[in-house]
Amino acid sequence: MTYPTVGVVGAGQLARMMAAPAIALGVRLRVLARDPTDSAAQVIPDTVIGKHTDLDTLRAFAAGCDVLTFDHEHVPTEHLRTLLAEGVTLHPGPAALEHAQDKLLMRARLTQAGIPVPRWRAVADAAELAAFGAQVGWPVVLKTPRGGYDGKGVLVVHNLDDARDWLSHHETLLAEERVDFHRELAALVARSPHGQAVAYPVVQTVQVDGVCNEVIAPAQMSDAHAVSAAEVALAIAAELGVVGVLAVEMFDTADGVLVNELAMRPHNCGHWSIEAAITSQFENHLRAVLNLPLGDPRMLAPHAVMANVFGGDHPDMYRAYLHVMARDPGLHVHMYGKTVRPGRKLGHVTVLGADVDALRERAGHAAGYLRGTIGE
């Protein structure tokens, strides 16, 4: 057998959703999980339990894998550099991935490359923040350079007082202007080691309290505008040498798009592609890191809407399947095998069709019913 083994560091839902295309392609998946109950560990036989912050664990995990890739951005960059120097194939590699790990580095590199980003600066103390606030106007958005996600690590400050705690606890923060955007977009691309790239249709992401709630594919926008947003993502992938999927979250403003965040792995903004694209983001991520030709990212329906399913007050979501599946035979349900906790992202639903408003109603109803905030 010459089928390769892909090692995935991290065993969350992203690794879990790589299982289906890996099974189809006959590619072996090995996951590094913190715990046997992790989302992907439940469904992938070749699961290794260990810490992704420990170099020896990573070394042992990499042995026997043809390539390492990632479910998250939390592996220390210095470990990745060591593994690379030792001959491990890493996709994306540390030279790319560090830009998804460190927002200051990302802002500096994108600015240098001429990619449109919000006005920003690194601030180490109140004086620097005051100067930046005076320049761009308050409020200012503060971000921790590392470790933030889903609204964590972000603080909107209206004055120096609001920032006092964060400034005293962090050596350096990223300060950004608060962008006057009318919606958020995301552009998803996959890129292979020799530079082949495909771009998925640009989508609109609807955030609630800094957490993605709903994705509308494609975003309703002019072709020229969509192409320009996709080109920004393709340019970033090429500039940083990304291998695998790159998700670029953007603000849509009167003057065009501004890049907000990067992720170098399959991303929530592309879950709709499992059913609604010819080739899903999970399959294209695997193809890219294996240096296989990429699959067609185009859609199978005029529109698709994905809604995330969050935990509510009752622990039994399976019972709710009876209602949501009976109400909507076209509903696609994905649950991640996680224990229910209020507000925790536990799964998602996707629907395909022609009428965006009807799709949003269908996806929203199902997600709300599964959570328990609609009906009983």
Place this chain on the structure above:
Amino acid sequence: MTYPTVGVVGAGQLARMMAAPAIALGVRLRVLARDPTDSAAQVIPDTVIGKHTDLDTLRAFAAGCDVLTFDHEHVPTEHLRTLLAEGVTLHPGPAALEHAQDKLLMRARLTQAGIPVPRWRAVADAAELAAFGAQVGWPVVLKTPRGGYDGKGVLVVHNLDDARDWLSHHETLLAEERVDFHRELAALVARSPHGQAVAYPVVQTVQVDGVCNEVIAPAQMSDAHAVSAAEVALAIAAELGVVGVLAVEMFDTADGVLVNELAMRPHNCGHWSIEAAITSQFENHLRAVLNLPLGDPRMLAPHAVMANVFGGDHPDMYRAYLHVMARDPGLHVHMYGKTVRPGRKLGHVTVLGADVDALRERAGHAAGYLRGTIGE
């Protein structure tokens, strides 16, 4: 956690292809494999090694499963009856499944129910066969009542001499007229315990030497003709009380369809549904056996073509991915993790689109290239 466990007896590619929808739904799969290298055993963590012909093995396997279902028809019917009497939930149950296990029983029951079948009779000796041959005309098709598949267990005899060996080795054989058909069709339905049923578009199956080579979805036929074929499958599912997927292979003749074979599980004729139907046969099989509402079986594209990939002379099929994926970015590849042997069914490919001839060329090229009979 209230997510149920589905036990699948048998760990071939059908069980393997249940993994993706099980992962999506958060449903646990447990498979009973003969060997750890079995197709599904490679990708499903909860694999039990044991013999499906051993009652105690089946009992132990069933403990802890919410429902048992099947990857094949080879579990002895008496064991299934015993398990049922002991309170195990089996879908399909033995009263239905025995009609997919025993072709004589199937012919008798369908005839009784008024379902169109070829003329047939049970023959125990040369005199009975001679009488049947005189009645329907030679050649006659002989079938072993149990154990046949993919052209095995079928013999076309032109006279009594041809049949001598089989008659001496089998107590009773099924003799059928050789039907003058112009093509073969298959109708796939899923049915739940309380009788909800959905019908997939009727497909054309193209056989080579008694083995399915290619499936064209939907078959090119009038709506009325397609409806009548689907109604035959729905009628059989209801008549036999099938729970899960039922595949009905049919001969298409000048006088309408005649039922050839039944299978009560996901079937090769429905593999196209993984990508080209809103809900795949594998997901609807799981939903049916779990008594969940069934999903929409309609197609996402005007047409889909599936071609089976058979083993050729070279053992390395993965290398061929480079060519077939580069040539056709819309190609869907499914390999089953089996060792290459000439003529062995190792996987399949599916393509979606509007032009049937172009789809057949694409699927045929990919299957041929993977096998090694095209290019190199």
